[in-house]
Amino acid sequence: MSNYVINHLRELESEAIFVIREIAAQFENPVLLFSGGKDSILLTHLVKKAFYPAKIPFPLIHVDTGHNFPETIAFRDALVEELGVQLIVGSVQESIDKGRAKEETGADASRNALQIVSLLDTLEEYKVDAAMGGARRDEEKARAKERFFSHRDEFGQWDPKNQRPELWNLFNGRKNYGEHFRVFPISNWTEMDVWEYIKLENIDLPSLYFSHQRDCVVRDGVILANSEFIKLKPGEEVVNMTIRYRTCGDMPITGAVESEADDLTKIIEEIATTRTTERGGRADDKRAETAMEDRKKQGYF
Amino acid sequence: MEYKDIELLRFTTAGSVDDGKSTLIGRLLYDSKSIFQDQLDAVEESSKNKGFDYVDLSLLTDGLKSEREQGITIDVAYRYFATPKRKFIVADTPGHIQYTRNMVTGASTANLAIILIDARKGMLEQTHRHSFIASLLRIPHAIVCVNKMDLVDYSEDVFNKIIADFKSFATKLNISDIQFIPISALAGDNVVNTSENMDWYKGSTLMYHLETVHISSDYNHIDCRFPIQSVIRPHTLENQDFRGFAGRIDGGVFKPGDRVKTLPSGFTSTIKTIELNGEQIEEAYAPMSVTMTLEDEIDTSRGDMIVRENNVPEVGQDIEVLVTWMNSNPLLARTKVVIKHTTNECMAMVKELKYKVDINTLHRIENIDKIEMNGIGRISIRTSKPLFYDAYRRNRQTGSIIIIDEQTNETIGAGMII
Numbered sequence: 184m185s186n187y188v189i190n191h192l193r194e195l196e197s198e199a200i201f202v203i204r205e206i207a208a209q210f211e212n213p214v215l216l217f218s219g220g221k222d223s224i225l226l227t228h229l230v231k232k233a234f235y236p237a238k239i240p241f242p243l244i245h246v247d248t249g250h251n252f253p254e255t256i257a258f259r260d261a262l263v264e265e266l267g268v269q270l271i272v273g274s275v276q277e278s279i280d281k282g283r284a285k286e287e288t289g290a291d292a293s294r295n296a297l298q299i300v301s302l303l304d305t306l307e308e309y310k311v312d313a314a315m316g317g318a319r320r321d322e323e324k325a326r327a328k329e330r331f332f333s334h335r336d337e338f339g340q341w342d343p344k345n346q347r348p349e350l351w352n353l354f355n356g357r358k359n360y361g362e363h364f365r366v367f368p369i370s371n372w373t374e375m376d377v378w379e380y381i382k383l384e385n386i387d388l389p390s391l392y393f394s395h396q397r398d399c400v401v402r403d404g405v406i407l408a409n410s411e412f413i414k415l416k417p418g419e420e421v422v423n424m425t426i427r428y429r430t431c432g433d434m435p436i437t438g439a440v441e442s443e444a445d446d447l448t449k450i451i452e453e454i455a456t457t458r459t460t461e462r463g464g465r466a467d468d469k470r471a472e473t474a475m476e477d478r479k480k481q482g483y484f
Numbered sequence: 485m486e487y488k489d490i491e492l493l494r495f496t497t498a499g500s501v502d503d504g505k506s507t508l509i510g511r512l513l514y515d516s517k518s519i520f521q522d523q524l525d526a527v528e529e530s531s532k533n534k535g536f537d538y539v540d541l542s543l544l545t546d547g548l549k550s551e552r553e554q555g556i557t558i559d560v561a562y563r564y565f566a567t568p569k570r571k572f573i574v575a576d577t578p579g580h581i582q583y584t585r586n587m588v589t590g591a592s593t594a595n596l597a598i599i600l601i602d603a604r605k606g607m608l609e610q611t612h613r614h615s616f617i618a619s620l621l622r623i624p625h626a627i628v629c630v631n632k633m634d635l636v637d638y639s640e641d642v643f644n645k646i647i648a649d650f651k652s653f654a655t656k657l658n659i660s661d662i663q664f665i666p667i668s669a670l671a672g673d674n675v676v677n678t679s680e681n682m683d684w685y686k687g688s689t690l691m692y693h694l695e696t697v698h699i700s701s702d703y704n705h706i707d708c709r710f711p712i713q714s715v716i717r718p719h720t721l722e723n724q725d726f727r728g729f730a731g732r733i734d735g736g737v738f739k740p741g742d743r744v745k746t747l748p749s750g751f752t753s754t755i756k757t758i759e760l761n762g763e764q765i766e767e768a769y770a771p772m773s774v775t776m777t778l779e780d781e782i783d784t785s786r787g788d789m790i791v792r793e794n795n796v797p798e799v800g801q802d803i804e805v806l807v808t809w810m811n812s813n814p815l816l817a818r819t820k821v822v823i824k825h826t827t828n829e830c831m832a833m834v835k836e837l838k839y840k841v842d843i844n845t846l847h848r849i850e851n852i853d854k855i856e857m858n859g860i861g862r863i864s865i866r867t868s869k870p871l872f873y874d875a876y877r878r879n880r881q882t883g884s885i886i887i888i889d890e891q892t893n894e895t896i897g898a899g900m901i902i
Contacts, residue, residue: 187737187769188700191492191571200760200773201732204713208786208827232761235775236726237718321564328559346559347895348585348810350592352732353824353886357893371573373564457520 192380196229199368201352202331203233203315206366207240209356210313213366214271216302217243219255220431221388222317224262225377226369228386230315231266242269244305244314246298249276250412250433258389273305303339306363313356313364321373331370337361374429375454382447391428394445399424405438429454490566493699495596496575496623498587498614503600504631508669509563509576512691515676518565560590569695583613584843584858585810588898591621592884595699598690599628603636603666607649609844615650616843619657620806620860620900622880624702626662627693634668638681656846658877661697665690703770704879708736708744709797710790711826711872711882716775728759728775729784734826734881735874736792738768738776746782747789747799747872753780770881787828789872797872797882802835803865804902805885806876807855811896814854815863821896822888823867826881831868831890838862862902876900 189197206213215230217223230239245259263270278301279286286297306314320327330346332354347355356364369377381388398409398421407413409421412435426439427450440457444450497505513519563574575590577583591597597618601611618626628650636642643666654662665674666685673679676691688696716728738744742755756777758765768774776790784790791797809815819834839848840861855861876883887897 186700187703187705187767188491189772190489194492194771197732197771197773201713204730204773208714233730233773234716235761236720236723236728237716238720320562327561327563343559348589348898350589350886350895350898351881351884352593353884355824355886355888355893355895357822357888359893371562371564373566373571375566376571 192376192383195369195372195376196232196380198352198371199226199229200233202354202366202368203230205332205354205356206313206315206368207234209354210364212309212311213241213313213315214244214306214309214311215239215241216314216316217245217259217270218317218431219245219251219259219389220317221381221392222319222369222377224258224388225381225386226315226317227262227266228384229368239266239268242271242309244271244273244302244309244311246273246302246305247275248298248433249274250435252389252391252408252431252434254389254391255431258387262387271305271309273301275301277301278304299339306339311363312358313366315366315368317369318367319372319374319377320370329367329370331367332356333365333367334358335363335365339363341365375451378447378451378454382451389431391431392450394425394427394442394449396423397426397439398422399426399439406441407436407438408434410434490568490570491699492571492573493596493694493697494573494575494594495598495694496577496587496590496594496618497598497600498577498583498590498617503602504669505576505600508598508600508629508631508667508675509574511669511672511675512572512574513563513565515672515691516565516567518563560586567691567695572694584617584808584860587614587617588621588808588810591617591623592880592898594621594623595702596625596627596694596697597623599626601628601630601646601650603630603632603639603642603646606646607653611650612653612846613843615654615657615659616841616846619659620808622658622877622900624661624699625697626659627690628662628664629669629690630664630666631669633666633673633679633682634671638666638673638679640682640684643685663687663693665693704735704874705737705769706735707795707797707874707879708738708742708790708792709734709872709874709879709882710738710776711828712784712786712788712790713827714786715784726777727781728777729790730773730775731790731827732773733768733770735770735879736795738790739766740764743793744778744790745793745796746784747791747796748870749782749784749788751780751782751784752793753778753782755779787826789826791872797874799870799872801867801870803867803871803873803885805863805865805899806902807861807863807887807897807899809855809857809859809861809897811889811894812857813896814856815859815861815897816854820890822890823865823885823899824888825871825873825885828869828871830871832887833866834863835866836864838864863899865899873901875902 275297283300330349399406400409400419427442428439444453561576565572577586577590599614630643630646647664667674674689678689710731710733712729713731716730718726740755745752756779758768758774758776760774817837821832823832837852839850840852840855840859874882883901885899886895889896
């Protein structure tokens with residue numbers, strides 16, 4: 184019997200690095216979509232490993248909604264500095280100012296959908312032909328059917344019924360002028376894999392992911408950080424709570440969990456016993472049963 | 485607490501809703517606590533809205549709007565679960581629409597296939613198709629689950645009859661490891677827990693088998709194959725002379741100090757280092773992604789292959805392929821296509837269509853002028869440059885190709901080299 188076995192994290196790592204290297208080889212203008220969340224931080228780590236000792240051979244794009252956690256922006260800037268990589272920021276505020284996007288109104292207003300405009304504009308401006316993201320298939324049901332190499336037409340749209348079959352490790356990145364690809368190297372990772380790998384590789388994360396004290400507002404059962412972007416509804420009050428985040432989107436829509444987990448070991452234990460998905464606290468997914476698919480068809484990541 | 489040092493098993497399930505496939509997957513996910521409360525709530529809500537009397541677990545996997553509307557699975561869905569012993573990736577493929585295309589896609593990366601048979605119905609055409617595709621794609625392990633045993637009074641005779649039928653059919657196939665398990669996905673018999681209703685069955689449960697089947701020999705660890713993805717040249721002051729070959733090992737075991745040959749140039753050299761992220765690796769084998777440096781400066785780039793001096797793959801421009809056709813325009817002889825093989829890409833001409841296979845009877849149909857969508861057949865291809873390949877039965881990575889339409893850039897076929 185042979186001993187030539189690698190464990191599941193190393194196999195997922197190898198698969199992701201293979202896909203990342205395929206992106207660099209098959210496309211002229213690839214970029215890494217960096218949200219500041221743990222999945223994109225992990226992806227950035229894998230990209231660094233894939234090309235070491237060379238530097239990351241393409242820029243990071245961050246679509247800044249203007250509603251980010253300040254911790255996310257600070258972390259982003261420090262990481263970019265450390266890696267010596269180019270950062271391109273697509274600004275939703277700019278899209279709104281230019282009249283390209285229209286701000287939602289009301290207490291539940293969100294800039295989530297507006298990101299699509301800024302993202303597509305930025306991809307077009309820099310003539311990006313492959314945008315790599317940290318989306319995973321276990322996150323959401325529409326993503327369960329997403330390919331590693333996901334084709335987008337000239338309008339940036341996804342056609343879920345007409346996806347290219349993906350066999351073995353042969354990835355078809357051929358395209359016509361004006362079309363582009365979204366590529367998801369960590370498609371096969373689960374939330375638990377991500378946390379175990381972060382621990383294994385000792386990857387730095389923003390403090391948001393660890394237990395801390397914060398002023399919050401509980402709205403429809405979701406714990407939201409109190410911030411200038413939130414308008415209190417009648418009957419709502421600000422409470423100081425001990426919380427952490429499982430995902431990091433915009434401040435007004437990302438729900439926190441009450442948690443004492445202040446290190447990776449405790450977080451992994453917490454996830455092993457938790458009974459809700461990490462996007463369970465995302466108001467953007469609760470708008471409709473196929474909210475994610477609808478946004479993806481329009482060009483969302 | 486150290487992270488869990490466990491293996492990854494990829495398996496495929498094929499069948500339609502009637503086989504109880506969704507129920508089985510739902511049970512595996514549920515019993516391994518991989519379904520979360522909010523997912524279950526959402527599915528319960530949808531089931532109620534649709535007027536169902538029971539919770540339809542297929543709604544967990546059927547995510548696309550059109551799938552939900554039509555109540556069918558259109559595309560391969562990937563599901564994930566883990567037990568303390570292993571992590572699993574399930575390629576859940578639909579049984580009716582586009583069955584061959586989807587099953588072949590799901591099967592291409594699988595270590596194991598679950599073939600579901602309804603105990604009341606026995607072997608059906610669909611069972612033939614699933615088994616043939618598992619065999620064609622050389623999935624190393626198969627588990628035949630005879631499901632709905634609760635509906636045949638847990639009868640040993642029924643189970644034995646189905647095993648006998650399957651074995652007689654399987655003599656025409658190439659699956660080396662087949663297990664048979666009588667189950668009831670609905671009632672839970674022999675899925676995760678041993679059935680109390682079938683004391684005549686002495687084998688293991690489905691979950692136990694999934695957790696313990698020996699998969700480390702599923703890769704070829706004999707013939708050294710390292711297709712180069714790209715060359716890493718840092719252009720920095722401290723690494724001016726670094727020239728690393730990036731890629732994923734497709735076969736064999738490579739070590740620093742090994743004598744190697746690069747194809748197509750034929751130059752020989754010695755492996756200086758194998759590394760990833762600056763960490764040195766003693767032994768590299770499939771499916772590891774690594775960066776390799778050589779002692780000599782050799783002009784080698786993407787599409788080339790590093791192999792052992794005394795164990796080289798086939799090199800040639802004329803290849804014989806078993807093809808699965810995936811496009812609505814049928815495959816015709818004399819068609820010009822693009823093919824991808826390892827990290828190579830080139831133009832090719834389909835020279836001849838030799839026969840197609842009736843996948844229900846496994847009969848060969850000769851003298852054909854086309855192969856239609858979801859058809860499987862044998863063809864010969866002439867490539868515009870030499871490929872370095874192995875027979876698919878020796879190596880699933882260096883023995884596979886995809887065929888791409890030159891005009892639309894769509895993937896239109898999948899091929900296994902004979």
